[in-house]
Amino acid sequence: MTSEPIGFIGTGRMGTPMAGHLLTGGRTLVVHDARREAAAPLLDQGAQWMDSPIDVARRAKTVITIVPASREVEAVVGAMLPVLGPDHLLVDMTSADPSSTRRLAKEVEARGARMIDAPVSGGVGGAQRATLAIMVGGAAADFERARPLLALMGKNIFHVGGVGTGHAMKIVNNVLSASCLTATAEAIVVAMRAGIDPKRAVDIIAVSSGRSDATLRKFPEFILPGGFNSGFAMALMDKDLRGFAKLAEEVGYEPRVTGAAIRWFRDAMAGTLASGDHVEVVKLIGYLEGGHS
Structure with missing residues (x-):
């Protein structure tokens, strides 16, 4: 393994396989998570446990974070700030709020460190196969x-622009996915009610010409x-759709088509589907019961 350790904070369903690829690629890893047991697979592979984010930043000059949302990013980065210096680079891979990211980057830069x-x-699946698309906002040198x-974690890596544009691009992508x-789902419901088998549709x-990730992957x-x-x-x-709505408001645009998707997911979050998988929104739309909800 290489001698310079890499810090990795957030060893959940995405973070664990991503960090695992760093270990496989010969990197020395120091890790932290809110739950130590979540890091067990990585510790078994040779990663070293750190008790807190600040301990990670003390050991590693490059620190990767992938946590649930901006609130957690702010807490983790805030904990590391006292020990950050000119050699540090923070790489936040969370799906987060661009405006929060820009604010944090200024705090990080005030310590002489860098953030992307x-x-x-x-x-x-993409995390496990190291085929992720990665959208990066930050200075070209960083x-x-x-x-x-x-490159150890993803296949398609893009420099989008300045700090925050990676996070903006992610929520733009996710609102389109939704x-x-x-x-x-609406089209399939109509097809079912017209007597067409959903699999055939x-x-x-x-x-x-109507194909998308929904018909190529999510439905099948x-x-x-x-x-x-x-x-x-x-x-x-x-969370990502609310982030898109906030971003659209900030830039002065009122979305209509994507706004309809946002409303479907808000309705899903108001009921029993809130704790489920995002594709279960099709149940609310009427996919079950032969297209009759």
Whole structure:
């Protein structure tokens, strides 16, 4: 393993396989999570446990974070601030609020350190296969410093622009993903009520002009088989959609098509689907019971 340790904070369903690829790639890893047991697979592979974020920053000059939301990012970065210096680079891979990221980056830079945002797309499967798309916001030099690490975790790596643009791009992507899913579900419900088998409808759309990730992956893999198990929670999608609504308001745009998707997910969060997988929104739209909700 290389001698310079890399810090990794957040060893959940996404973080664990991502950090595992760093270990496989020969990197020395020091890790922390809110729950020590979540890091057990990485500790078994040779990672070293740290009791707190500040301990991670004391040991590692490059620290990767992937936690649930901006609130957790702010807490983790705030804990590390006292020991940050000119050699530190923070790489936040959380799906977070761009405005929060920009504020944090200023605090980090005031300590002489650097910060970039590098959220990912591709889900747990992409994390496991190291095929994630990674969208990076930050200075070009900081992006280049992080690139060798990002290349161990993802396949398609993009420098989007300045700090916060990576997080903005992620929520733009996710609102489009949600919109394709809800629009496809509405179309399939109508098809079912017109007497068309949903699998046949999905098969046809998947090779026609209406295809999207919803017909190429989500319906065939997670919805039609009945598992509703994409690995991405309803609450996390709702969080990203609320982030998009906030971003749209900040830039002075009122979304209509994507706004409809946002409302579907808000309705899902108001009921029994709130604790489920995000693809379960199709149940609310009327996919079950032959298209009759």
